[in-house]
Amino acid sequence: MLPEKITLADRVLQVPPSPTLAVNAKAKALRAAGADILNFSVGEPDLSTPAHVCEAGKQAIDAGHTRYTPVAGIVELREAICARFRKEHGWEYVPEQVQVSCGGKHGLYNIFQAILNPGDEVLIPAPYWVSYPPMVQLAGGTPVIVPLKEENDFDLDPTALAQYATAKTKAIILNSPSNPTGAVYTRASLEAVAKMAYDHGWLVVSDDMYEELTYAEGKIAHILNIDPRLKEQLVISNGVSKSFAMTGWRIGYSVGPIEVIKAMNKIQSQSTSNPAAPSQYAALAALTGPQDFPAQLREAFLPRRAFFVKALRAIKGVTCVNPMGAFYVFPNFSAYFGKSFQGKTIDGSVALADYFLSEAKVASVPGAAFGADAFIRFSFATSMTVIEKGMERIRLALAALQ
Numbered sequence: 001m002l003p004e005k006i007t008l009a010d011r012v013l014q015v016p017p018s019p020t021l022a023v024n025a026k027a028k029a030l031r032a033a034g035a036d037i038l039n040f041s042v043g044e045p046d047l048s049t050p051a052h053v054c055e056a057g058k059q060a061i062d063a064g065h066t067r068y069t070p071v072a073g074i075v076e077l078r079e080a081i082c083a084r085f086r087k088e089h090g091w092e093y094v095p096e097q098v099q100v101s102c103g104g105k106h107g108l109y110n111i112f113q114a115i116l117n118p119g120d121e122v123l124i125p126a127p128y129w130v131s132y133p134p135m136v137q138l139a140g141g142t143p144v145i146v147p148l149k150e151e152n153d154f155d156l157d158p159t160a161l162a163q164y165a166t167a168k169t170k171a172i173i174l175n176s177p178s179n180p181t182g183a184v185y186t187r188a189s190l191e192a193v194a195k196m197a198y199d200h201g202w203l204v205v206s207d208d209m210y211e212e213l214t215y216a217e218g219k220i221a222h223i224l225n226i227d228p229r230l231k232e233q234l235v236i237s238n239g240v241s242k243s244f245a246m247t248g249w250r251i252g253y254s255v256g257p258i259e260v261i262k263a264m265n266k267i268q269s270q271s272t273s274n275p276a277a278p279s280q281y282a283a284l285a286a287l288t289g290p291q292d293f294p295a296q297l298r299e300a301f302l303p304r305r306a307f308f309v310k311a312l313r314a315i316k317g318v319t320c321v322n323p324m325g326a327f328y329v330f331p332n333f334s335a336y337f338g339k340s341f342q343g344k345t346i347d348g349s350v351a352l353a354d355y356f357l358s359e360a361k362v363a364s365v366p367g368a369a370f371g372a373d374a375f376i377r378f379s380f381a382t383s384m385t386v387i388e389k390g391m392e393r394i395r396l397a398l399a400a401l402q
């Protein structure tokens with residue numbers, strides 16, 4: 001017990017406890033006890049970091065890149081990010097407009113710390129990535145959750161956004177492809193939102209973490225290409241974690257207006273300083289070396305995605321949007337809410353995920369964690385064998401509900 005005088009900070013206490021904590025702890029305990037748990041809760045690719053990237057990390061250590069680097073990251077890496085943006089999109093940025101951070105998550109955290117004052121509102125389309133609302137809250141801002149519709153394939157909804165926008169709206173978070181829904185925003189919705197953001201002077205935070213993991217032909221629409229005028233009020237967040245299977249290396253990057261990046265560097269300089277030097281060299285190799293890896297990931301994920309969606313849709317009462325990017329399916333199980341097992345009622349996604357874990361030995365993430373309680377997220381960054389086995393268990397578990 002802490003002594004009475006040592007209270008926790010209000011800003012920590014106002015962040016609600018994560019709805020996944022209990023389910024995660026139980027999964028861990030069951031696994032430790034030797035249970036055969038099939039794990040669909042992971043948010044990282046199941047392939048290893050490409051060999052040439054690992055080699056670059058090792059070589060960096062041998063070459064003595066084991067000291068502090070500039071706070072915003074080595075200039076070679078920031079130049080490589082600018083070159084990549086130029087080649088892929090035709091965007092012109094200079095290294096001073098780039099901050100390399102300890103993962104994409106850290107970059108997003110820095111963005112909100114740099115721009116939010118108490119009372120500032122941030123529009124967050126839901127289902128959202130779990131960390132957006134707490135990050136906004138920890139920065140003193142107010143998350144404003146804007147529900148998206150399953151029947152619109154979770155596309156961005158300009159009408160809903162207009163309803164939730166106020167004079168206090170300072171920023172909007174976009175995430176296409178989305179974690180957890182896999183949605184890729186349509187050009188039409190992005191056009192409407194680009195106009196709103198420009199007219200109202202909102203900062204657009206575009207989390208492009210899954211940009212390279214898409215299942216449609218050709219490039220996906222990006223709001224900056226739809227309306228290049230947004231360049232002065234847009235920060236892009238991206239990284240190598242998902243597209244190069246580098247989650248443990250902790251390298252992400254933010255690109256945007258120089259004033260915002262400078263403020264973020266001030267925050268980073270007083271908190272983490274630079275991200276790990278060898279990781280930066282590994283990320284440099286990922287961004288400048290052979291570019292076939294994201295395609296390999298896509299190829300591995302395609303048949304799993306097809307099987308998963310088909311198997312889920314074959315279950316009575318379950319609907320499932322076909323994910324157009326990332327590596328998650330996000331089926332709607334609300335038809336089963338209100339049913340029960342051995343006298344215990346399934347009253348929402350947390351109870352259902354707990355039931356899947358206890359009775360089917362399947363670990364998943366309840367939709368409540370993403371602000372959408374009708375759903376459950378399953379990652380397909382796992383083998384086809386596990387997916388086939390898991391789907392059979394889920395089918396039987398649902399059939400056993402009364």
Ligand SMILES: *Cc1c(COP(=O)(O)O)cnc(C)c1O
Nearest residue numbers: 103104105129179209239241252
């Ligand atoms: C994984 C993820 C990130 C950040 O990942 P890092 O491991 O911190 O680089 C950011 N946004 C979304 C939507 C993600 O799924």
